[in-house]
Amino acid sequence: xxxxxxxxxxxxxxxxxxxxxxxxxxxxxxxxxxxxxxxxxxxxxxxxxxxxxxxxxxxxxxxxxxxxxxxxxxxxxxxxxxxxxxxxxxxxxxxxxxxxxxxxxxxxxxxxxxxxxxxxxxxx
Numbered sequence: 508x509x510x511x512x513x514x515x516x517x518x519x520x521x522x523x524x525x526x527x528x529x530x531x532x533x534x535x536x537x538x539x540x541x542x543x544x545x546x547x548x549x550x551x552x553x554x555x556x557x558x559x560x561x562x563x564x565x566x567x568x569x570x571x572x573x574x575x576x577x578x579x580x581x582x583x584x585x586x587x588x589x590x591x592x593x594x595x596x597x598x599x600x601x602x603x604x605x606x607x608x609x610x611x612x613x614x615x616x617x618x619x620x621x622x623x624x625x626x627x628x629x630x631x
Contacts, residue, residue, distance in 0.1 A: 513527060521629055527589075529543075538557055540560050540612070542612065546599055552615055557610070568613070574593075594628065594629060600624040600625075606619055
């Protein structure tokens with residue numbers, strides 16, 4: 508079992524920045540591939556980006572357009588999502604997720620563990 512807990516969400520104006528954290532505990536966190544997803548009101552959950560456990564390779568959804576960066580601190584068991592140039596369209600609940608078997612997956616069904624989410628609200 509892996510327990511995940513997101514933090515760092517909040518309200519910012521368009522153009523602002525936030526850094527989300529995802530603290531992991533439980534079974535060998537470092538061997539999990541990690542991802543970030545988000546869900547806006549009335550919309551399906553969508554992939555934001557992911558990172559491989561083996562070499563920290565990352566991939567991102569097209570809408571990120573270089574604005575977001577995923578990183579992880581193995582010593583602290585924390586996953587980060589640094590977001591810049593935020594837009595109102597980025598308003599959503601952001602979730603971190605862990606996948607033991609699949610790396611860099613864009614599909615939420617391939618993740619085994621999820622956090623409870625943290626709200627990000629971007630005002631214009």
